[in-house]
Amino acid sequence: MGKKKKSIFRFWIEALLLAGLVGLGVYLWWSTREWEPERSEYPVQGVLTGEAEGVIDIAALRTARADFVYLEASRGAAGRDATFGRNLAALAGTGIHHGAVHLYDPCVPAERQAANFVTIVPRDPEMLPPAIALSKLASECGDPVLEAAVESELTTFINQVEGHAGQPVVLKVSPEFEEATRIASRIERNLWLDSDWIEPDYAGRPWTLWTANSQATNPAGGEPLRWVVVQN
Missing domain, CATH: 1.20.5 (Single alpha-helices involved in coiled-coils or other helix-helix interfaces)
Known part of the structure; x- marks a missing residue:
């Protein structure tokens, strides 16, 4: 050739x-x-949603067989999710369990963040336990004092939110935050871990909630979903 x-x-x-x-x-x-873990192994499954996904479609949630919804509600001392109020109202009376998420900012005093959360999230015993999303690192604040006070400030925030909600919070811990702080072994609360398609084990103890597919879409309409499962 x-x-x-x-x-x-x-x-x-x-x-x-x-x-x-x-x-x-x-x-x-x-x-x-469209991937989700087997229902035979994880019977209770739902979604996390916020501004990125827009206003929720209840019919689409039912099509996706979502058993619950967590709504991003607040962040830091003043940030508020633009869709939280409408999503909360849309879920009222549907029978779909729902809860609120606060995106914690270690650069901001705990009291100011707690005031933001309790102002926007109603005191409702029917709601799911509040979730605190921990992903931003104190090292990003540029203040060594803040790094040293992460656990203390977070504990203050947890206490105030739990006093408002009347139930223990869930710690939604990112792999990076856990590696930097080892917070899962320092504060004893139920854990919510993130790991697309592969069951997470980075916290060193069992998780309660798992973001199993952050890139999911509703099989009916193609709406974006962050798919979450519960481990009993």
Whole structure:
């Protein structure tokens, strides 16, 4: 076979291989959009939603068989999710269990964050336990004093939120926050961990909630969903 023919043959082989890899990638990406853990293993499954997903569609939630919804409500001392009020109203009377999430900012005093949360989230014994999302690191604040006071400030915030809600909070801990603080072993609360498609174990103890697919979509309408499961 001449050099020219070999070159053309090699080109087509490489092109076919590339096309196959691209096709495989597209298939895997598409299939993971609707992936959820087996209901036989995790019977209770639901979603986390906020501004990124927009106002919730109750019919779409029922189509997706969501048993519960966590709504992003507040962040830091003044941040508020633009869709929280409408989503909370939409869920009223539907029978779908729901709760609120606060995105904790270690750069801001605990009292100011607690005031933000209790102002926007109603005191309702029917709501699910409040969740505190821990992802921003104190090292990002540029103040060594804040880094040293993370656990103390967080404990203050937890106490105030629990006093408002009347039930223990859930700590939604990112892998990076856990690595930096080891907070899961320092504050004894139920854990909510994040790990797409693979059951998480980075906290060193069992989790209660798991964000199993942060890139999910509703199989009916294609709406974005962050899919969460419960471990009993």
